[in-house]
Amino acid sequence: xxxxxxxxxxxxxxxxxxxxxxxxxxxxxxxxxxxxxxxxxxxxxxxxxxxxxxxxxxxxxxxxxxxxxxxxxxxxxxxxxxxxxxxxxxxxxxxxxxxxxxxxxxxxxxxxxxxxxxxxxxxxxxxxxxxxxxxxxxxxxxxxxxxxxxxxxxxxxxxxxxxxxxxxxxxxxxxxxxxxxxxxxxxxxxxxxxxxxxxxxxxxxxxxxxxxxxxxxxxxxxxxxxxxxxxxxxxxxxxxxxxxxxxxx
Amino acid sequence: xxxxxxxxxxxxxxxxxxxxxxxxxxxxxxxxxxxxxxxxxxxxxxxxxxxxxxxxxxxxxxxxxxxxxxxxxxxxxxxxxxxxxxxxxxxxxxxxxxxxxxxxxxxxxxxxxxxxxxxxxxxxxxxxxxxxxxxxxxxxxxxxxxxxxxxxxxxxxxxxxxxxxxxxxxxxxxxxxxxxxxxxxxxxxxxxxxxxxxxxxxxxxxxxxxxxxxxxxxxxxxxxxxxxxxxxxxxxxxxxxxxxxxxxx
Numbered sequence: 001x002x003x004x005x006x007x008x009x010x011x012x013x014x015x016x017x018x019x020x021x022x023x024x025x026x027x028x029x030x031x032x033x034x035x036x037x038x039x040x041x042x043x044x045x046x047x048x049x050x051x052x053x054x055x056x057x058x059x060x061x062x063x064x065x066x067x068x069x070x071x072x073x074x075x076x077x078x079x080x081x082x083x084x085x086x087x088x089x090x091x092x093x094x095x096x097x098x099x100x101x102x103x104x105x106x107x108x109x110x111x112x113x114x115x116x117x118x119x120x121x122x123x124x125x126x127x128x129x130x131x132x133x134x135x136x137x138x139x140x141x142x143x144x145x146x147x148x149x150x151x152x153x154x155x156x157x158x159x160x161x162x163x164x165x166x167x168x169x170x171x172x173x174x175x176x177x178x179x180x181x182x183x184x185x186x187x188x189x190x191x192x193x194x195x196x197x198x199x200x201x202x203x204x205x206x207x208x209x210x211x212x213x214x215x216x217x218x219x220x221x222x223x224x225x226x227x228x229x230x231x232x233x234x235x236x237x238x239x240x241x242x243x244x245x246x247x248x249x
Numbered sequence: 250x251x252x253x254x255x256x257x258x259x260x261x262x263x264x265x266x267x268x269x270x271x272x273x274x275x276x277x278x279x280x281x282x283x284x285x286x287x288x289x290x291x292x293x294x295x296x297x298x299x300x301x302x303x304x305x306x307x308x309x310x311x312x313x314x315x316x317x318x319x320x321x322x323x324x325x326x327x328x329x330x331x332x333x334x335x336x337x338x339x340x341x342x343x344x345x346x347x348x349x350x351x352x353x354x355x356x357x358x359x360x361x362x363x364x365x366x367x368x369x370x371x372x373x374x375x376x377x378x379x380x381x382x383x384x385x386x387x388x389x390x391x392x393x394x395x396x397x398x399x400x401x402x403x404x405x406x407x408x409x410x411x412x413x414x415x416x417x418x419x420x421x422x423x424x425x426x427x428x429x430x431x432x433x434x435x436x437x438x439x440x441x442x443x444x445x446x447x448x449x450x451x452x453x454x455x456x457x458x459x460x461x462x463x464x465x466x467x468x469x470x471x472x473x474x475x476x477x478x479x480x481x482x483x484x485x486x487x488x489x490x491x492x493x494x495x496x497x498x
Contacts, residue, residue: 016453019291020422021281022469023455028296032270042268044303047277047294050453054293077434078454079441109434117437152456173269185326185358188366192328204265204299205327206272207401220271 007040007170010062013047014055014073014083015151026153027072034160039170039224040068050074055086063090063146067168070160073151075140077117084141087148088125098124101139108137131159142166171224178236180217183207187217187243194235200225201232256289256419259311262296263304263322263332264400275402276321283409288419288473289317299323304335312339312395316417319409322400324389326366333390336397337374347373350388357386380408391415420473427485429466432456436466436492443484449474450481 011031017023028045035042043066048054055074062069074083088095101122105114121138124130131140131147133155140149140159149159180187184207195203201223210216219236223229260280266272277294284291292315297303304323312318323332337344350371354363370387373379380389380396382404389398389408398408429436433456444452450472459465468485472478 013294016451017455017469018277019281019294020424020471021278021283021285021291022424024278028267029270029273032268034270036270042270043298045262045268045294045296049292076454076456077437079437079444080453113434115434115438117441118434120437121434175269175271185362185364185367185370188326188328188369189364192366195328202265204329205325206266207325220266222269 005170007068007168008043008066009035009040009068009070010044010046010066011042012055012058012062012069012071013045013151014050014071015047016049016080018047018073019049027151027156030153030157031070031072031160034164036173038164038167039172040167041170041173050080050082052082052086052089055083056090059087059090059146063144067145069146071146071148072156075121075138075148075150077120077138081120083148084123084125087143087146091125091127091143091146093126093143095123095125097122098128098130100124100130104130104132104139105137131162134158134162173222173224174226174229175220175222176229176233178219178221178233178240180219180240182217182240182243182247182249183215184217186247187240190239190243191219191236194232194239198228198232198235201228203232203236254417254419256317256417257292257315258284258289258317258319259293259295259315260291261304261307261311261318261320262294262400263299263320264296265298265329267296267322268298276400276405279402279406280319280321280409283413285422287413287416288421289416290419290422299329299331301331301335301338304332305339308336308339308395312393316394318395320395320397321405324370324387324397324399326369326387330369332397333372333374336392336395340374340376340392340395342375342392344372344374346371347377347379349373349379353379353381353388354386380411383407383411422471422473423475423478424469424471425478425482427468427470427482427489429468429489431466431489431492431496431498432464433466435496436489439488439492440468440485443481443488447477447481447484450477452481452485 018025046058074081128141128143135155149156204220206218221233267274295307323330377390377392384404398405453469455467470482
């Protein structure tokens, strides 16, 4: 059987306010869930400041490494919103007010209110497709494999919904969680053997404290193939039963 | 006057569970707040998977670019915990069970319970200093300018507290927030002029919806020099008053 098609992605979060701690990012977790649900593997995330050189470098590194790059932030009307210009620079294309984007904004703003600052939100790199923004009209855009979205979570989510039907999607990753009822250190050696015996299945181990404060572990078994997943899960459960018996739990 | 000393940092979050969306990262925001409070400028964040090549590449890129690199995750007892080995590889140094780390772990575990898996947590790259872990004993470590911490937030926070007194700190960034009572697009042009006139002050513009759902904007003025900050804040307030008058608000 051929390998299932793998579609990969990276996220670039742009904004001083995230790095200063003033704003706590809520987009990475949301996009991560979205991508997992669509069978797209999120491979890397970067957060950079509102600095053109930093944005250009990150965009060019990430767009070459993955199927898609999603960016959030920096497409508003003020001087610190430099994402669109930075993307144009990364792609080496001109940028100017896009008549399609301006038309979208005129659905919300009277011509007289579409001042210089607001018109900045209609500046789109040449060759980009627009991403509709049903909440506040100023669009995102899609150029090459880069999808440029707002930073405000509700608007970002609406834009993600717009692009969803157009994305290549992979075979969805299946995931099952087994609660070990053992501490992570109790099972590390045995779990390594199970993982080695199931190289096409990813097995993650996540310690947590249970409701009464006792250390416990969730084992997460992930694969795109249901049979391989079931075999690995069975091996994990057999291993856990053996360790519990040995330790008298 | 000489420029204030600038101390910079990056964060590297290591873990498949963050990228899959299963776990929502809570460490970046916490470390960002911590660094800002200590006058250290957080410049970049990356999140990568439990993959040696990805970790080594990110560690080597980030440790060369900034004063400090803080990493979180991947120092537990299971097969997917490969941070310590990857850091050793990035630095080109050997790694093995460190007697100091083993001694720390023996404060919690009986010798008989210090099995192969748990001893993995005492594997420390040669030349590293240990970071005590008062919660669960298995230490983090500090090698070169790289500070390697656990991913579990409570343990990460305890380790950050341990390293805090040893960090070089910069002049603390002062920050004031002015609520505009205007929409971001109302003030973009005027705000750009204020920002240009105060090049040593950072002015960020953050739109939000107020309690009754009306669009509003917070302007955040940041500088290390109190006088420059006060002058920029005054200019922002004067500008806002003029725009409100013009728009009849």
